[in-house]
Amino acid sequence: MTVVARGARLAWLEKERAIVTTEEQRAPVEVSATLDAITPWDLVLVTVLEHQVDEVLPALRHSAAKQVMFMFNTFAPLDRLRDAVGAHRFVFGFPAIFAEFKDGKLKAQVIPRSLAALQLTIVTDPAWAEIFSKAGIPTDTQTEMHSWLRTHAAVVVPVMITATRVHERGSGLSWKESHEVALGLAEGFALVRSLGHLVTPSNVAVLGKLPAPLTTLGLWLLSRHPMMASLGGKGPGEARTLIDAMVAAAPARSARLQSLRP
Known part of the structure; x- marks a missing residue:
């Protein structure tokens, strides 16, 4: 090798x-x-x-x-x-x-x-x-790789945004911030569907159907996990690249993600 x-x-x-x-x-x-x-x-x-x-x-x-x-x-x-x-x-x-x-x-x-x-x-x-x-x-x-990758981006971008903020200030998100990031997650799923893709795999599709309060709670709790500061230490570059590609695909349907871009 x-x-x-x-x-x-x-x-x-x-x-x-x-x-x-x-x-x-x-x-x-x-x-x-x-x-x-x-x-x-x-x-x-x-x-x-x-x-x-x-x-x-x-x-x-x-x-x-x-x-x-x-x-x-x-x-x-x-x-x-x-x-x-x-x-x-x-x-x-x-x-x-x-x-x-x-x-x-x-x-x-x-x-x-x-x-x-x-x-x-x-x-x-x-x-x-x-x-x-x-x-x-x-x-x-996975035969539907493009759908899988776009779904994965919709999920990991909010996680990366959360991790970046946690790393920068050394504390978890507020409830209001968690709600804003949760809305970004929902916008990402909607964007994937609007581009003609299925949200895949099926367990992630379930995540996309959760009510906003549950998603907000999940992100609020996640922001307090010790691994988030370490993940945020890798920098915001990958999150920016993914968000920029999502915006380029549908500028009119990605306003929330644009506002959350680190």
């Missing part, structure tokens, strides 16, 4: 020549600053943030890789990514893995199939779903 990295992460990997976990487990890897265009990789896994993907598209386009799997939050249409690498090579997925780096070392937890109601890793290709599952990452296939 070869890891393509840059900056401080590249320097760290060049020194260690391995992915190192916080439990001191080591997975040896080859390291490169660029993607080798000649090698016919079975799979190139693209795990950058959406606003970073344009930088790597030229290398992916000219790569000899057999398949290219993108894995990141996005609300934007997937056509340009598919066109960049070719429909025959294009795969999209989303990981159900909690992960972070601590002093260069990876701390990760794969969501097991027993918590499938929370979320499982999903991909558009059944063959890769089987391979990932056999490797210890329970994975399902």
Whole structure:
């Protein structure tokens, strides 16, 4: 396996020549600053943030890789990514893995199939779903990936907004703020439907039907969970990117999300 990295992460990997976990487990890897265009990789896994993907598209386009799997939050249409690498090579997925780096070392937890109601890793290709599952990452296939991603954005944007505010001031949301964010959640679901998508999966569709007071209470309680300050420490960039894409898709139906943009 070869890891393509840059900056401080590249320097760290060049020194260690391995992915190192916080439990001191080591997975040896080859390291490169660029993607080798000649090698016919079975799979190139693209795990950058959406606003970073344009930088790597030229290398992916000219790569000899057999398949290219993108894995990141996005609300934007997937056509340009598919066109960049070719429909025959294009795969999209989303990981159900909690992960972070601590002093260069990876701390990760794969969501097991027993918590499938929370979320499982999903991909558009059944063959890769089987391979990932056999490797210890329970994975399902999702054919309506665009609907799934847009639904996911509608859910995670309010969570990111909440986390950003908690991190900035070190305390939970007020009831009024929680209500405003809850309205943003409802607007996101309505936006997804207005664009012709089903809210999917079914457990998330149930969330979208909850009365506003319950959603407000849920966000108020969530803002007091210790993990929110840590999540907010990652910065507002991803929330801004998702909101901007939602606004671009339907400016007249996203006023609440525009007002909540961090």
